[in-house]
Amino acid sequence: MAVPVPELSLEAVLELHLRAPLLESDAALAAVADTRDREQRLRRFLPPQIVRRLDRGFARSYTVHPSTARALYAIARALRPAVTFETGTYWGYSTAILAAAARDEQFGVVHTFDLYPHAGKHIPPSLMPWVRLHRGQAATDSMPAVLHTVRPSLFFQDSVHDYQGVLAELRVVQPCLASGAVVLFHDFVVDGVLQAAIDGLPEFFVARIAGDDPQQLGIAIAPGARLTR
Numbered sequence: 001m002a003v004p005v006p007e008l009s010l011e012a013v014l015e016l017h018l019r020a021p022l023l024e025s026d027a028a029l030a031a032v033a034d035t036r037d038r039e040q041r042l043r044r045f046l047p048p049q050i051v052r053r054l055d056r057g058f059a060r061s062y063t064v065h066p067s068t069a070r071a072l073y074a075i076a077r078a079l080r081p082a083v084t085f086e087t088g089t090y091w092g093y094s095t096a097i098l099a100a101a102a103r104d105e106q107f108g109v110v111h112t113f114d115l116y117p118h119a120g121k122h123i124p125p126s127l128m129p130w131v132r133l134h135r136g137q138a139a140t141d142s143m144p145a146v147l148h149t150v151r152p153s154l155f156f157q158d159s160v161h162d163y164q165g166v167l168a169e170l171r172v173v174q175p176c177l178a179s180g181a182v183v184l185f186h187d188f189v190v191d192g193v194l195q196a197a198i199d200g201l202p203e204f205f206v207a208r209i210a211g212d213d214p215q216q217l218g219i220a221i222a223p224g225a226r227l228t229r
C-alpha cells in the first residue's frame with residue numbers, strides 16, 4: 001500500500017522550503033538530450049536479449065525522465081552544494097545535469113558512484129571538471145572513503161530501488177551529510193524507496209515532487225534547510 005506523503009510542485013519546493021528562485025537551463029538539458037534519445041532508440045530497435053548481451057548495465061537501467069532532470073538542475077542550483085553525491089551514474093545523464101548546475105554556479109563537485117565499470121561514458125567532456133567518477137564497486141563500499149574527506153549537501157539516490165538497498169546507502173551517507181542537506185530519490189513510485197526515505201531520515205521533511213516522470217522523484221529536506229539566496 002502506498003505510504004502517504006505530501007506531493008508538492010517543484011515551484012512549491014523551491015519557494016516554500018528552499019526559499020530560492022526556480023532556475024532552469026534548456027542548454028543543460030539539451031547537452032544530454034541526445035544521450036537519452038540514443039538510449040530510447042536502442043531499446044526500441046533491439047530485442048531485450050541482444051540488449052542484455054551487449055551490456056548488462058544497459059539492460060537493467062534507465063536514465064531519468066527530462067522532468068526529473070529539470071528538477072535536479074533547479075534544486076542543485078538552489079542549494080549550490082559544495083559537494084553532491086549521486087549513486088547510480090549509468091550513462092551519465094543525471095550526472096551531467098548535476099554537473100551543469102555546478103558549472104553554471106562555478107561552484108561544487110559531483111561525486112558519482114556506480115557498480116558499472118563504464119558508467120558515465122556519455123558525460124560531455126566539458127562537464128568532467130565538475131565530476132568525480134567512482135566505478136566498479138557497490139556504492140555502500142566506495143562511498144565511505146570519500147566521506148572521510150567531504151560532507152555532501154545534496155545526495156541523489158538512483159542506484160538500487162528496494163527498501164534494504166536504499167536504507168543501506170542512507171546509513172552510510174546520512175551521518176556525514178552537511179547541515180541543511182537535501183536528499184533526492186528516484187523511483188519514489190516504489191513503496192520501498194519511500195519507506196526507506198522515511199525510516200532512514202526520521203528528522204527530515206519527506207515529499208513527492210509532482211512531475212511527468214512516471215518513476216517519480218522524492219525529496220527529503222533536513223531541518224533548517226531553508227535557504228535565502
Ligand SMILES: C[S@@+](CC[C@H](N)C(=O)[O-])C[C@H]1O[C@@H](n2cnc3c(N)ncnc32)[C@H](O)[C@@H]1O
Pocket residue numbers: 057061062063064087088089090091092093094095113114115116119137138139140158159160
Ligand atoms: C537507474 S540507473 C541510474 C540512471 C542515472 N541516474 C541517470 O539518470 O542517468 C542505475 C545504475 O545504478 C547502478 N547500480 C546498481 N546497483 C548499484 C550499487 N549497489 N551501487 C552502485 N551502483 C549501482 C547500475 O549499474 C546502473 O548504472
